[in-house]
Amino acid sequence: MRSSKALESPIFSHPDSQLLRQYIRRQRRELSIHYRRQAGHAVVRHIRKQSTFMHATKIGLYIDAFGEIPTQSLIKLCLKLKKSIYFPVVIAKDQPLAWAQVKAKYTSRMTSHRFGMKQPSKQRGLSVMDLDVIFMPLVAYDDKGHRLGMGGGFYDRSLSRCMEKPFNNKRSHRQHFKKPYRVGMAYDFQRVDLLETNPWDISLHAVVTPTQYQRFNTVARDSFLH
């Protein structure tokens, strides 16, 4: 797919997160279903080459809404590779997400949440730190791996628990990160020059777009925190 340049409008050099959210969410909503589907296939072609993904067992995904990168192809791949897949469940506004496991016929056990997305009907599940890799929706990201989400703080709130603890996975030559490995899913136009950051923000290990799989230098930051 064609790459698009990062947004360079002056209003984003000291970005107002709310304005940026509105701007990118509108762009995302206007994409055709065909364009979105192609993007969903394209990201999978990058993901399947990643050893972190191929070695992972428990994968956190999302059910796309709001024009996000579709996850259907990724779900199919995970199931084909016999991985266990988990979807986020919003329990309450100030609570971390619960991660409910979903098997092949996942569509029958979903409910619509009033925020606008579908989620598993189950109100219980794993904690995010039990997952090996988590694919996260996002509104914008920058080259340092900062992530801007929908503004609910759900991912940051959930992931903050992992950052408080020492390395919670057995470290091998392959695993120099704190579980879960955090991968953002984005269209290329969601990259911005520099995002405004907050103390609670938890950055990404990598981002996958239709044109590339980009790793960030998050390892050093993870290590400082234990």
Ligand SMILES: Nc1nc2c(c(=O)[nH]1)N(C=O)[C@@H](CNc1ccc(C(=O)N[C@@H](CCC(=O)O)C(=O)O)cc1)CN2
């Ligand atoms: N597909 C998907 N699922 C997800 C997320 C996401 O970003 N995408 N989340 C990531 O955190 C959590 C849900 N977070 C959300 C936070 C805010 C809004 C939101 O602003 N929704 C409405 C207004 C809601 C209201 O009526 O109060 C809107 O679209 O304007 C939606 C989801 C968990 N599941």
Ligand SMILES: Nc1ncnc2c1ncn2[C@@H]1O[C@H](COP(=O)(O)OP(=O)(O)OP(=O)(O)O)[C@@H](O)[C@H]1O
């Ligand atoms: N670790 C945390 N503990 C308590 N509150 C938090 C934490 N992380 C975020 N929040 C709260 O969530 C609110 C929204 O945060 P932010 O704008 O960074 O969300 P976001 O990353 O865009 O959303 P999401 O992660 O759901 O996609 C903030 O006002 C903040 O007070």
